[in-house]
Amino acid sequence: MKTALITGASSGIGKAFAEELAQRNYNLVIVARSESALIQLAEKLQSQYQINVTVIVQDLTLPHGSQNIFNKVKFLDISVDLLINNAGFGDYGKFGDRILQKQLDMIQVNISALVELTHLFLEEMKQRKNGEIINVSSIAGYQPLPYLSVYAATKAFVLSFSEALWAEYKDYGIKVLALCPGPTQSNFPTVAEFPDSSSFDDNNKNSLTTPEEVVKNALVGLEKQQPNIVTGGIGNQIIVNIGRFFPREFILQGVEKQFRQKQKKE
Template identity: 45%
Template sequence: MKAIKNKTALITGASSGIGEAFAYELAKQGSNLILTARSQDKLNFLADKISREYNVKVDVFAGDLLQKDTPSQLYSQIKQKGLSIDILINNAGFGKWTNFLDETTQQYEDMIEININALVKLCHLVLPDMLQKREGAIINVASTGALQPCPYVAVYCASKSFVLDFSEALYGEYSKKGITITALCPGNTTTGFQSVAKANTKGMPADTPNEVAKQGIKALLQNKSFKIVGKMNYVQSFLPRFLTRKAMINVVSGMMNSKVNG
């Protein structure tokens, strides 16, 4: 995709954090928006503010991606309203920093449902229309945690490893058919993630949601299969190439153990 002006972008998890930042940044660059999250009130407030500030069309559809039928219901509602999705931003997701056995299997099932299943379903739903137009773009928000095994964040980081591998695999299938699929890998970001995850990020550098969104859109327009946000995160991404897998596990384990149990 060469330009995003006058295109329509569907953003999941749009009511706060990185999703909200994507909404503002895309609107600033002339994209119309379809916003979804659980809170109808937050979405309505955001839609009203963005549409007035940037003079773009904003539609909202509240829904809970924990429910297995939500992606298909959302897609049907969008089509029934006569809307077309040119850009998909799969941003919704959550994680937990914890000893593996200190969380319930239900919590992990919910994490996998949002971080993996809903993301895959939405990609499967929007790709046929994009292929028919021979143009489209998808940003799947992964994480720098996708780049190596992460003790004490085991399920979350494994789910983001899936997102990274899945996105790059789709890029290999569809990039020559006019579709850009980019895995976006931010590190620590100043959002509500830390509160939900009970993440002790004290002393860790952090990017802003706006910077993450800007770099994601730039990577999409440059037809990149993935983008690591932040220079230091990019430098650290080389560590798994120089250390054995066991050594890398030990490094991350030592760091995260002190954050979770220290």
């Protein structure tokens, strides 16, 4: 029986990955900061699917967080077949107006923890000549986003990093996928502190992709050994390809205007 390790597993896309993989008879290692949410999810999945679910409570903003996860997995003698680096968050507003520590924490979680976990588990996958890694990027990784500047930059890193690993390790039997969702039903706008989350509220749920849809598409892309996959409708495909047809300055001006409208009046 295969084992998947999922960070950010307590809600959203991470939780959807856990539920889908449990249905596919994977044992799970689920990681997040919320112990109660993880325990509740573990009990539900173990009861429903008769699988083993290991809970690791870890704050990935801490520099040693990734090593702690790896050490716990090794102590329990668990072999990870599928690593899903899903943990991440954003922060909305003008960069200079936002709290610096939150930006640094974002870089730590979205980039540093992801890179470290990938490095730690990749060596064993290489030795086995088998393994799978899904790194959750975003359509935000395809272009700079004013008012989400650090977030978009971290997701651009994840996209570039993951595609490079896809090329480096495909001959070792290792699949690496950059998952790039568009707007998805989640608590992202709340954590990012959008002052106007009307585009994400219950009245607009039909325009957002569900986490379950994102996960199913991701697993199809992984099976097909694609380097990346953009989930959601045709609109997301247009967004990630628009840079091929228009100057970057033109795109930046349009995006800035769109996101500026969400700000509170100064």
